[in-house]
């Protein structure tokens with residue numbers, strides 16, 4: 125049998141091989157069988173027990189009872205390169221992804237320097253990623269007031285390969301990524317319509333009555349999580365989504381932005397905001413919404429004073445809200461899950477002071493999202509099929525990746541092989557590939573679900589704690 129042309133890309137470098145398992149997650153259910161990989165794609169999927177004899181003579185890997193699932197597709201990762209590689213980076217971030225069973229990441233346009241808001245800055249991203257990608261990485265472009273009314277600027281960003289756009293409705297904390305209003309967002313949707321690509325929105329709206337002096341007035345206990353939580357109420361999410369209502373309506377059949385799609389990132393409020401989303405969906409708007417593992421795993425009562433690892437925006441809310449998020453996910457009102465992996469330099473977390481008001485926000489989680497979603501989901505009876513829809517099928521669709529996100533003939537051979545029943549303590553002894561393991565909110569938790577192997581387009585990029593020698597992930601650019 126032929127070896128793959130660049131054998132350093134894979135720990136099992138064969139042009140053609142079989143993967144066997146008693147639990148393969150396919151769009152038609154979990155089957156016992158074998159997946160044939162040829163030239164990096166899925167050549168066939170066959171059902172049956174004891175298929176070893178059928179594949180004899182060929183190369184194969186028999187994973188027994190371990191689960192073979194489509195690799196996870198994370199539509200919300202901040203990789204921060206170029207310019208903020210000391211926060212994360214293509215190399216560290218994609219190594220963590222490979223170790224966590226994620227095979228595709230879509231990078232957010234902010235936190236790198238410069239932000240990805242033009243063709244030139246997108247080129248800098250792609251250039252900076254060369255030879256550093258252990259998984260495939262696509263890029264969202266930024267919608268900002270400066271380009272929102274400039275259709276040719278948005279056109280060229282789309283033509284250069286951005287998979288869609290991302291906007292903030294509140295200050296992002298990043299100077300070259302100013303916030304947009306609903307008029308900018310409408311313009312963005314109209315520009316995206318002809319490309320059939322989505323606009324992702326950070327939906328929190330700061331009320332007019334609010335000023336930063338007011339914000340810090342009377343705040344005494346800056347180490348208390350409750351203090352921070354009060355400064356970003358659920359009404360901010362609700363107000364943003366209400367403000368988006370007319371833009372959403374334009375995505376309906378016959379609307380000015382028919383063909384475009386609006387996606388709300390990191391929903392935390394599972395009350396009024398969720399109701400508005402349900403209404404918009406049922407009125408025919410092309411709308412979807414994600415939540416993140418930290419909103420599903422933690423509630424405000426769990427967060428200790430001064431533990432700024434848990435600071436993010438929108439904030440982690442109360443326990444009832446967390447239960448509502450799970451129900452919404454199980455009932456299909458929340459479409460998918462993303463990491464919002466958003467690390468920073470540890471100093472910015474101000475662990476010494478534990479000041480929630482001044483610490484940099486963002487949760488670091490990329491490598492752990494599979495066991496976290498699974499472990500906390502077990503109490504809600506989630507299935508492998510649901511997990512795979514939330515983490516692979518729907519995110520791949522949002523990002524326009526029709527050859528990813530499902531184990532079916534013709535798709536990319538992107539897989540995670542994992543043991544859902546295997547428990548482990550996530551402590552400092554664990555091999556963590558994030559640039560800064562200690563800022564992760566998950567250190568110190570006990571999780572269920574150990575990743576054994578990860579394949580990206582047929583390359584075994586991670587196996588048994590080891591990465592393939594060469595980084596052979598590719599930048600994904602829309603055509």
Ligand SMILES: NC(=O)NC(NC(N)=O)C(=O)[O-]
Nearest residue numbers: 202235296436437466485486
């Ligand atoms: N600048 C950021 O990375 N912001 C991110 N920060 C969070 N979520 O706390 C985000 O996605 O809004």
Ligand SMILES: [Zn+2]
Nearest residue numbers: 326389390437
């Ligand atoms: Zn955000």
Ligand SMILES: [Zn+2]
Nearest residue numbers: 200232464466
């Ligand atoms: Zn984010």
